[in-house]
Amino acid sequence: MEGMPYTILVADDEPAIRTMLEVILSADGHQIVTMNDGRSTLEYLRDNTPDAMLLDVKMPHMDGFEICSRVKRIKRLKDTPVLLLTAFDDDHTRDHARMVGADDVVYKPLSGKNLRGRVTQLIEARRR
Template identity: 75%
Template sequence: MAYTILVADDEAAIRTMLDVILSADGYLTVAVPDGRAALEYLQGHTPDAMLLDVSMPHMDGFEICSRVKRIKRLRGVPVLLMTTVDDDHTRDHARLVGADDLLHKPLSGKSLRARLSSLIEARRPRSAGAL
């Protein structure tokens, strides 16, 4: 079964690039252009992870993350925020809203794959081992 990744970014080129990178690794991506569309998707779906751009129209990635982490069904879904800004304020804000990771643009495909895989694997239910 393929893992589903919600990608929310207002730049079509970024959404396409992420789809290419993630689908090559067997992930199914659902790409939306803004925060409002992300929340609409999340009303009826629970992805395995979310990649949210910090700077988007209608609602930024910080606000989406903050809302998601308050919903019991979605609380455990890893949220990776993407930003071009690399400063203490942005890192602190990401922690405050409960983001699981902060990725800096331009994104490295290798780094993205490793961090996403690590977060998803950490959330997978452990199967009971033999005693």
């Protein structure tokens, strides 16, 4: 993918998933910031504005739905694309994601090429 490198926040409590997402997304030259729980994610977001966020739905201290809901109420962050990561491909999960303002839902297991394209597309759509 062409374009400038972006800063992408990845929050997932599974080290293997964090590493895989870092490898996939850094292939395009993006800077990846990883967090392993909801609390550290919110602490990071207090002083930083990433270009996109990938938040696992199930994490300790605070889940991805709650983080997304809070992010979308912060003026500086409300336009930042949020993708929720989940293993649950069902109507309840999709509805809840929409309700909290998520821009997309990504299902595990992940497709690297598909994910890279979706993240870049969401970021660039916001920058137009």
